[in-house]
Amino acid sequence: MDDTSSAERLRRWRLVLGGDADGTGCALSGGDAGMDATLAALYGGRQGSGAGSAGSGEGRTAGLGGSAPQVARWLGDIRGYFPSTVVQVMQQDAIERLNLTRLLLEPEMLEAVEPDVHLVGTLLSLNRVMPEQARESARAVVRRVVEDLERKVAQRTRTAISGALDRSARTHRPRRAADIDWDRTIRANLRHYLPERRTVVPSRLVGYARRQRAVKREVVLCVDQSGSMAASVVYSGVFGAVLASMRSLRTSLVVFDTAVVDLTDRLHDPVELLFGTQLGGGTDINRAIAYCQGLVTRPADSTFVLISDLYEGGIRQEMLRRVAAMLAAGVQVIVLLALSDEGAPSYDHDNAAALAAMGVPAFACTPDAFPDLMAAAIQRRDVRAWAERHLGASASG
Numbered sequence: 001m002d003d004t005s006s007a008e009r010l011r012r013w014r015l016v017l018g019g020d021a022d023g024t025g026c027a028l029s030g031g032d033a034g035m036d037a038t039l040a041a042l043y044g045g046r047q048g049s050g051a052g053s054a055g056s057g058e059g060r061t062a063g064l065g066g067s068a069p070q071v072a073r074w075l076g077d078i079r080g081y082f083p084s085t086v087v088q089v090m091q092q093d094a095i096e097r098l099n100l101t102r103l104l105l106e107p108e109m110l111e112a113v114e115p116d117v118h119l120v121g122t123l124l125s126l127n128r129v130m131p132e133q134a135r136e137s138a139r140a141v142v143r144r145v146v147e148d149l150e151r152k153v154a155q156r157t158r159t160a161i162s163g164a165l166d167r168s169a170r171t172h173r174p175r176r177a178a179d180i181d182w183d184r185t186i187r188a189n190l191r192h193y194l195p196e197r198r199t200v201v202p203s204r205l206v207g208y209a210r211r212q213r214a215v216k217r218e219v220v221l222c223v224d225q226s227g228s229m230a231a232s233v234v235y236s237g238v239f240g241a242v243l244a245s246m247r248s249l250r251t252s253l254v255v256f257d258t259a260v261v262d263l264t265d266r267l268h269d270p271v272e273l274l275f276g277t278q279l280g281g282g283t284d285i286n287r288a289i290a291y292c293q294g295l296v297t298r299p300a301d302s303t304f305v306l307i308s309d310l311y312e313g314g315i316r317q318e319m320l321r322r323v324a325a326m327l328a329a330g331v332q333v334i335v336l337l338a339l340s341d342e343g344a345p346s347y348d349h350d351n352a353a354a355l356a357a358m359g360v361p362a363f364a365c366t367p368d369a370f371p372d373l374m375a376a377a378i379q380r381r382d383v384r385a386w387a388e389r390h391l392g393a394s395a396s397g
Helices: 003-017 030-043 068-081 084-097 107-112 117-125 132-167 182-188 227-244 270-275 285-293 316-329 349-357 370-378 383-390
Strands: 169-171 207-209 217-224 249-256 260-262 302-307 332-339 362-365
Touching (some): 030 068, 030 084, 068 107, 084 117, 217 227, 227 249, 227 332, 316 332, 316 349
Parallel strands (some): 302 332, 332 362
Antiparallel strands (some): 249 260
């Protein structure tokens, strides 16, 4: 190994290990020293009690102190040293490790942060205690995240669901090859199989009929707003707004903890919708489902999506009976344990297993997969099989 490669390895180990140069024999200077100081302020020494500036290079006990200007400078430093994905992780770690929640209520801080879904969740949880001077800055942060998410998901969601609505009816005279349902066509013509040619010669075609725009489906999103569901609340609000913009759907959005709040009238403005939530508190799923039952007017054309970790603080058996009643009426019921990119969620396995035994799939879904999930639901496909195929998830308890 040449001297250059060896020096680079020592430099990287020095940045990973922190501390002074004694352990590696490598001293840092310039940008490396600044980067090391920003890491030291968050991950080294006394958490939340140090006095030094993040950019001072005073070692791994620097801390971020309690000063909003100092933290704002630190946020600016990390944005200069690291890509946005790393910055978002460091911001979230700073909120959790250094108890910076109070400082997030100050406009100077809000103007310095890198907006992301997790930060929005934190701001929404502080909504009720946020001083007026910080409220507009917080709304600006939330709006930036919401607009970015809408740009990413809106067109794909509309395309997937419009296609599903168009294809949800059957016809024996499909007009185009793209409208042929090949699985059903083959099954309907198996008696016309020619062994010598190893093919099926169809005598009739089964296809998807193009639906009129006036035909609508009902979608009810019922979202748990307990503290652990923050990211799911944000994504649900954005997707709810996109679904509500489609004339072919009648979309409702309800959030709940121990109380139930219908936010359907705010779906035109997802930022206002999100500020209408109140993250934290208990959970009464049974009460929320009872309210949502009253929103369903066309059971056979309705999809009810419960987004919850299923930790029930209400009456469990009554909750299960209500789900059974919805199924018996013809409503398609789906349970998402999370709608986020946060990986495997914590959830009540007993309730998930009870729902699975009733034929209700329960699984975590990523935002990227949600448009296709809703398309599968509208077409009344086997959602459990869809989840196992597309998410690698066992849609059960």
